[in-house]
Amino acid sequence: MAQGLLSGTVVLDLTRVLAGPYCGMLLADMGATVIKVEMIGKGDDSRAYGPFAGGESCYYMGLNRGKKGCTLNLKTEEGRAIFLKMVKKADILIENYRPGTMEKLHLGYDELKKVNPGLIYGAVSGFGHTGPYSKRAGYDIIGQAAGGLMSTTGWEGGSPTRTGTPMGDVLGGLNLTIGILAALNHKNKTGQGEKVDVALVDAVVSAMQNINMIYLNEGRIPTRIGNRYESTYPYDSFRTSDGDVIIGAGNDKLYATLCEEMGMPELKNDPRFLTVSDRVKNHTALKEIIETWTSKSTIDEIADRLNKVGVPSTPINTIDRIVKDPQIAGARKMFPVIQQPGIGGVPTTNNALKFTNCPADPEEPAPTLGQDNDMIFSTYADLSSKEIEELRAKKII
Numbered sequence: 001m002a003q004g005l006l007s008g009t010v011v012l013d014l015t016r017v018l019a020g021p022y023c024g025m026l027l028a029d030m031g032a033t034v035i036k037v038e039m040i041g042k043g044d045d046s047r048a049y050g051p052f053a054g055g056e057s058c059y060y061m062g063l064n065r066g067k068k069g070c071t072l073n074l075k076t077e078e079g080r081a082i083f084l085k086m087v088k089k090a091d092i093l094i095e096n097y098r099p100g101t102m103e104k105l106h107l108g109y110d111e112l113k114k115v116n117p118g119l120i121y122g123a124v125s126g127f128g129h130t131g132p133y134s135k136r137a138g139y140d141i142i143g144q145a146a147g148g149l150m151s152t153t154g155w156e157g158g159s160p161t162r163t164g165t166p167m168g169d170v171l172g173g174l175n176l177t178i179g180i181l182a183a184l185n186h187k188n189k190t191g192q193g194e195k196v197d198v199a200l201v202d203a204v205v206s207a208m209q210n211i212n213m214i215y216l217n218e219g220r221i222p223t224r225i226g227n228r229y230e231s232t233y234p235y236d237s238f239r240t241s242d243g244d245v246i247i248g249a250g251n252d253k254l255y256a257t258l259c260e261e262m263g264m265p266e267l268k269n270d271p272r273f274l275t276v277s278d279r280v281k282n283h284t285a286l287k288e289i290i291e292t293w294t295s296k297s298t299i300d301e302i303a304d305r306l307n308k309v310g311v312p313s314t315p316i317n318t319i320d321r322i323v324k325d326p327q328i329a330g331a332r333k334m335f336p337v338i339q340q341p342g343i344g345g346v347p348t349t350n351n352a353l354k355f356t357n358c359p360a361d362p363e364e365p366a367p368t369l370g371q372d373n374d375m376i377f378s379t380y381a382d383l384s385s386k387e388i389e390e391l392r393a394k395k396i397i
Contacts, residue, residue, distance in 0.1 A: 004031015069367025143168030147204025
């Protein structure tokens with residue numbers, strides 16, 4: 001197995017469900033030693049989330065692959081003492097508790113940096129660690145709603161819609177990872193640690209760039225417009241004989257090429273569609289014209305024709321198509337199979353990172369609950385076998 005870019009970096013992962021575990025998953029994929037610290041008996045909430053394979057949660061397995069696993073009762077004095085020993089040997093700690101929870105355990109950043117001044121402390125929560133909403137609980141749907149994403153997702157006249165995948169959580173996990181890596185770079189140069197505070201809501205708001213600019217500069221509140229784009233056209237979904245296809249002719253050159261391929265060169269000089277602004281203004285009429293052409297062919301026929309002449313296009317794929325796609329599943333290896341103990345091969349979803357010299361494709365499975373207790377507590381807390389057995393009997397670990 002090739003050495004990862006983060007090889008030698010030790011991460012304590014106190015997160016659960018999605019946003020935090022997604023960050024830990026990325027760090028593990030890149031070679032970090034990620035130690036998943038879970039509650040005794042129960043573990044991460046997502047262990048109970050479907051779908052399941054061999055009685056185990058695929059939700060949990062996908063987001064916690066490549067990690068080492070231990071159980072530790074942080075509500076006890078002995079458990080906290082053990083954890084502080086582990087903190088001394090860690091480079092990074094990540095958590096996604098409600099703000100204030102770690103402080104109640106006397107394990108907040110201000111306490112931990114006394115033990116390890118170089119510690120990178122990464123926290124992701126609903127609304128962040130500052131401000132009047134900081135103590136509010138936050139899930140993905142809260143981030144999408146409060147951050148404005150739902151208000152612009154859906155069809156004109158329809159209700160605000162959550163994106164089909166938990167983008168609030170994913171954006172939070174991505175931003176936490178980016179912040180941690182920047183802080184780690186700074187720490188490696190200066191020895192100084194850092195607290196990285198990411199809010200799901202902030203992550204969503206940051207991703208709403210062009211939508212925000214419409215209101216900030218025009219005073220207009222953007223509404224739901226389906227698959228159409230506010231800034232250019234044709235950049236939308238179009239009906240075909242067997243589904244919908246995306247066409248993204250986002251500039252004048254691409255639009256002209258599209259007109260030629262449709263056999264309608266006269267549209268290039270139609271006064272309704274001369275400029276990008278004209279096409280956005282008259283998008284309804286232009287969509288009807290394009291669909292007279294697309295509706296006579298299949299999604300694959302349209303996409304193939306347009307891509308051959310350089311116009312961005314793709315079918316709106318369902319997952320059954322994606323997992324068979326020669327580009328996505330084949331060349332880019334986006335669905336590797338991991339050997340999970342007691343189950344066998346379990347397909348998972350890869351990260352999007354492709355490195356030339358240090359691959360970040362997942363190879364190791366997710367840990368069973370408390371799987372690596374002995375190794376972790378002997379290596380990172382300097383406990384003897386006898387001490388570990390005594391702590392296990394007392395339900396500290």
